[in-house]
Amino acid sequence: xxxxxxxxxxxxxxxxxxxxxxxxxxxxxxxxxxxxxxxxxxxxxxxxxxxxxxxxxxxxxxxxxxxxxxxxxxxxxxxxxxxxxxxxxxxxxxxxxxxxxxxxxxxxxx
Amino acid sequence: xxxxxxxxxxxxxxxxxxxxxxxxxxxxxxxxxxxxxxxxxxxxxxxxxxxxxxxxxxxxxxxxxxxxxxxxxxxxxxxxxxxxxxxxxxxxxxxxxxxxxxxxxxxxxxxxxxxxxxxxxxxxxx
Numbered sequence: 167x168x169x170x171x172x173x174x175x176x177x178x179x180x181x182x183x184x185x186x187x188x189x190x191x192x193x194x195x196x197x198x199x200x201x202x203x204x205x206x207x208x209x210x211x212x213x214x215x216x217x218x219x220x221x222x223x224x225x226x227x228x229x230x231x232x233x234x235x236x237x238x239x240x241x242x243x244x245x246x247x248x249x250x251x252x253x254x255x256x257x258x259x260x261x262x263x264x265x266x267x268x269x270x271x272x273x274x275x276x
Numbered sequence: 277x278x279x280x281x282x283x284x285x286x287x288x289x290x291x292x293x294x295x296x297x298x299x300x301x302x303x304x305x306x307x308x309x310x311x312x313x314x315x316x317x318x319x320x321x322x323x324x325x326x327x328x329x330x331x332x333x334x335x336x337x338x339x340x341x342x343x344x345x346x347x348x349x350x351x352x353x354x355x356x357x358x359x360x361x362x363x364x365x366x367x368x369x370x371x372x373x374x375x376x377x378x379x380x381x382x383x384x385x386x387x388x389x390x391x392x393x394x395x396x397x398x399x400x401x402x
Contacts, residue, residue, distance in 0.1 A: 197382075
């Protein structure tokens with residue numbers, strides 16, 4: 167299966183909101199509500215921020231939210247903070263595989 | 277508190293077989309709904325899912341690497357072992373194991389990978 171498509175980079179100023187998209191197909195993102203999002207700081211292990219499209223694990227700030235429309239999922243970060251600067255990866259159910267990751271998006275806080 | 281830690285060689289030669297062990301605590305792989313996955317990340321590149329094993333011994337593999345991968349579990353030792361054959365320099369990456377929560381929505385589909393181990397860098401070079 168092919169990796170999910172994410173923008174290579176996004177940026178925003180402190181306090182602003184940004185959205186990262188994750189585009190797949192009807193066989194993965196569009197099939198079930200099984201999209202998750204991971205934050206990765208340099209030289210650190212990834213951390214789940216959103217699972218099952220829009221659910222937030224305990225301890226994750228409510229500034230992070232997820233949604234899905236058709237074959238595209240989105241991660242929105244509101245009230246951007248310097249600590250949000252990191253790489254973000256989406257992940258989806260992908261049929262019999264059953265997992266596929268996106269290519270990653272580098273978020274820069276200006 | 278769930279923790280996972282990867283261990284194994286840091287350097288392997290081309291054509292050799294890589295064996296990595298994920299030792300975990302805070303959960304049991306005999307508990308319904310629990311799984312462990314392996315994900316790798318070449319330097320400066322994206323995450324790539326490799327394989328997944330569940331409490332019921334259901335195993336899934338990345339289609340592109342299926343012929344080279346084997347995943348097993350030792351419930352008594354709280355360990356999951358990944359074997360990858362015929363290593364190549366392009367397999368140089370940080371290898372992570374992670375706790376997986378079965379979604380219950382679709383067979384073998386995880387809800388998320390949470391948490392992850394710290395990762396171990398494996399270099400393939402002669």
